[in-house]
Amino acid sequence: MKSKKWIQRNSQDIYVQKAKKAGYFSRSAFKLLEIENKFHLILKSKNILELGSSPGGWSQVICELNKQSKIDAFDLLTMKFKHENINFLRQD
Template structure:
């Protein structure tokens, strides 16, 4: 580690590297063959809410590098798994990957086509736009994405289905929560232990879709 840190790096890169080397979840992810420490967040969400099983239609938004896909694809071996991201994702067995922008019409059409207009059992979104380093703007951008996921997702979801989306806690979460309560009877706010404590990152776990 020391020889890497001795290289000419920006101080922010050095801070990031130091944190990565010390992070127990980064170390654990390497040991257990996960592509990212994010896998532990989904393992924790599933331990608490028990939504994963076999034979499901699963849609994942913001899937790269594939840490979550590695988790659900091992359980949903007989179902259909579609993972989407703006950037490439190396192949994960049992998962179909689509490189596209979730906000585009073409992406939404491809989702409908992939599931042959059938309902989806679980929609996961761990999408996060590139940080611009301004926590207020970053938070608005991420919660805007989450709102899009809820507005699009409720129409596709099975009555017994789950929608799980990342969001940032703060003032601008209010419209996201209002809209979520309008469409769903059950709304849970979850912060996995593996989510960095200094981050405003949270997960909204929605179920009990209201009939529409």
Template sequence: MYNRQDAFYKKAKREGYRSRAAYKLIELNKKYEIYRNGQYVLDVGCAPGGWSQVVAQMSKTRIVGVDLLETGEMELDRYTFIQGDITEQETVDKVLAVSSGYDAVISDAAPNTSGSKLLDHVNSIELVRKIFYFACSVLKPGGNFVCKVFEGEDRDALVKEMRVHFEFCKQFRPEATRKGSFEMYVIMKGFKGLKSE
């Protein structure tokens, strides 16, 4: 159950982040350097905007955020928001119109939860697989990709399928992840292209 009064929620309120999720990206980037200053970053499933705020703290980084939902006024520099479903070609075309090559694709996207752990897992795997292949079509060679996956029996097979296209792959659960949550993050660095093994 979501505890709105938890420590990261309060911290986000205090520090002006739009979501407690911001602290997950801060931790992920500190540990794995997924993006660097001056790079082009694509934030998939960006609403309400915490991750984009974190990326924008770097003075020269350009960010494109995509979500099904509106984020409202973001007031960020070097930021473009696209409202749409990342699994639809129309949205992909809009993302590519902004830039045809991204240094990093960061995805915190998740399906709506249903209360069934199995169904949520299956939906998450399906969504992440689509986001992964989309990311491969916009990532520069050597680029990095992070995605959120709900744990379950198909996770290992998905990670195996994705990792062969990258130099480096790790799974990580940030401290800011809510207690009892079954989400985790897969970090992949050094995109090698979509060649088959």
């Protein structure tokens, strides 16, 4: 169970607020956008492997940036984000 301090700190985080406003599942979406702006990996990729994919913040960004890429996503937890280009496997 999450502590009250963590919940309070997380709710005040500027990137958590920006993610909610932008409709992203997690603030990590901004981390991936920063990586993409620097290295340009997603736009060049046809197939992407995502390990530890829940809740789906990175998959969401990948699908927005490159509509043709196919994603194989793995996690022990269920992903909140669903898309036809994602092959999600719930396993270790």
